[in-house]
Amino acid sequence: MDIVTILTVAVRHAGPVLLVAMGGLLASRVNIFNLALEGFMLIGAFSSIVGAFYTGNVWLGVLFGVLASTLMIIIYAVFIIELEVQPVVCAISIITLASGLTRYLLNPVFGVSGRYVLSSELAMPVVHMNWLEAIPVAGQILNNHSLLVYFALVLPFVLAFVINKTKYGLDIRAVGMNEEAAVSAGIHVRKVKYSALMINGILCGLGGAELALSVYMFNVGMTNGRGYTALAAITLAGCNPLLSLITCLLFGFAESLVVSLSGVGFSSYLLGMLPYALALVAAVAPQVARRCIHFIKRKKSETEMISEYYRN
Amino acid sequence: MKRKLKKTLAMMLAFVLLASAVSGCGSKSGGESEKHRIAFVSYQAFDSSEWLQNLTKGLKQYEEENENVEIKCIEALAVDQYETKVRACCEEGFDIIITTYSDMADATIAAAADYPDIKFGILQGEMENIADYSNIADFHLNRTETAFIQGCAAALMTKTGKVGFVGGSDSGGINEILAGYQQGIAYIDNGTEDVVTYCNSFTDPTIGKEYALQLIAGGCDVIFGAAGGSGTGCAQAAEEQGVMYAACDVHYTDAAPNAEIGSAMNYFENMVIAFIDDTIHDNYQGGTSREYGIAQGAAGYEFADNDLAPQDIQDQVMAVSEKIAAGEIEIASEPLHK
């Protein structure tokens, strides 16, 4: 498998995770550690399949996914903000509810159990851009993805702009840094938190819809830990949108590498460790490097000082 | 105000307790002496694998056709629930209890020791000292047989000489299927080589699709998916790329309507029903281990409705099937390579 294919698969794999990660990033910027990204993504996936089934249109299916996910997150928001439930406990219960409900509803809605496959006409359409064929390597990697994946690639830049350059972004940062100060500055803290969570819900719905509609089916538990990967990606990146783009792509690259290295004879379990080992290295390496550089600089200035002293 | 609240709480608690006491009284089903109560405890979710879905459907049908039989299918998905659920079944008056896979072997042994009158059966248990347990019967469906036939079909149908395998996990059950597949390919002996991958998930069609796409890009034109829900993704990949798909336990009429060359069907329900029939007709063989395969009607190779295999290849494949049923071909259960 060549590097271009690996990178293409990486982008394709990172798409849904990126959407969900951006949602989680916005929530964590207002100090809500949304552990339940996995649950919201699953609900988005299931609802998008239900929507596409009943309306016969892919994009209406996406809309359904977004609406369902946003509705759930509003409930979550009410519980954490108004009723002051512990966010982590609430998140765990949302995840449990989401997986139980989506599994249970397959029977009443579709009459099947375990998975439901739509007709292939309802697959997420893949966009082929002719002008990208002219660009040698990057063009091939970025070509032939769905619209939602392209949106996911552009979103970090949009979010970075919104957070750093707009008034709304300033409000978000203020609430995140010091809620009481924000209140005294006249910022409507509850409104900001709710809106951040709602955007989170929309993005999780989009991520789930992309995941499900690109294979035009729903399978019980199909998110398979992507919500947690998104959380890890944004925590690694310190909740910075552009760095999160890089970490999500890194995770996608690692998964793609695992796929390409299979079939050679490595233990599939050891291969499965690869993305997480890579993430650990990505988390630890910059800090280790920083300390080493700091140590070297200090040593250098110390020897300089001592030689100065002896010269005098 | 606080006292009032406490009072209401106390009343609510009392009500709940009273309600449960009252409703708990009459809910035990009177044991009719003729009815056999059978419990089937699965270590996997019922909707996770196709063979398990077929099994539960078959058991429900059997229950409807036979009035003297009551079957309850129970999931025990976490390791700490195996023994407690089996014991709960013992206490609730089930007289035949069927457990699954070597994961539940210890739980079955412990419960069987305490309830010598209950007849236990274990599916794919692979218990070594089965003779020591007189009230446990081990039955095993040899999935290598239909996988062998699938390997033959794949080797006969391939035009590029390369076929692929996507397994759900690198474990005994899947490797059995892989072993049959590889030996089937070797049996046809036309230079076909196979590539083995494991996608480490039974519920992720997106990643299954990626694994299949990678195999296809590497030159495979037949993909054999033994990975539950992830396999559906493999079938989709085969359909989209115009290559052939070899199915396991199911026909992918929804995901791959034009790509299938045949399905290695394993009728676990036939095996379990045979065990139940034997047991209720006083033919219970505790302490033994029985193998089921094509010859016992517990497995078979089926072609899809608009199958890609032409008639002569279909005939060749069914001839192999008959040879296996007659016991003329020996199939080992260890894969040749990974």
Added chain:
Amino acid sequence: MRNRKVINSVLAIMIAFIMGGLMVLLSGDSPLETYSVLLKGSFGSLNALKNTIRYSIPVVLLAYSFSVCNQCGYFNISHESQMYSASLAIVMVSELTQGWPSWLRLILMMAAACMASIAACMIPAAAKFGLGVSEVVVGVMMNYLMAYLTKHMIAFSFIAQPGSSSIMSLPVSESVGAVSITVSTVVIILLYQFVMKKTIPGYRLSVVGRNPLFANASGLPSMRIMLSSAVVGGLLTGICAIGEMLGYYHIIYSDFAVDIGFNGMTAALLGAQNAIGMLLGSLLLGALKSGSVLLTVVTSVPAELVDCVKGFVMFFATVTFIRSDVWMRKGGK
């Protein structure tokens, strides 16, 4: 003030049960029957009580482990990796010391388990305090890594059991009785409450947790105390692993520790990180589990709905309905 919190939790749990009952009703089963079976399965017979205790013990140990670390600012979510490390250590020692006297093997296995889980607990702590890396990321990654490593070991290494239809390790012949496990857990619970409330190290821990800078300024060695909280947390998880492995399983099954950390963390948060609250929270989770065992065997309520009821209970159990401002305005106590 504390009474209000207790009333809140109880009220919340009642509402949760009502909502769960509604869901069961909508799906066609009887909520009264469901709840009566849940009660019967968790407290209705000697066997039920034994099951409830058996399920509550790992939860309470992990809840204390989480709480000790959390009080020092170390968000310990790597319980799965600690459990896997400890159980791998037990089975490896068991295989390497075949034929040695039983009491020696038992001691060695328990020591190895504790050392392995302490090491696994220290890694995210060291990353956080030594390198400034988020311990959440390190912890979650370690969970996945140890899960895969365990699967690899029980599939291919010298501890793998050949010829089984699923991957699992070789069995460990030594055993620890359920009674000893229960008694040890009770001792640990009492010790924990005593140490945290009445002794100097316990006090130091809570001071460091509340304000590490102030603690440093007062002369307490914050770093050392925080790392020692990780040691205690790891030790508790190691004891939990010993109980599970030597008490019940004797074999490492694939993914046996999935979500075990979540349960402990939930109990810790449900109990507001107060020793008795965590015990009650663990008992609640244990009771739900043992009740659901009977529920799936006796009724036709699908397992997913039982999960939903569990979800609802956790949902509501820390809701503060009665807000402090309402009480103050009404002049209530």
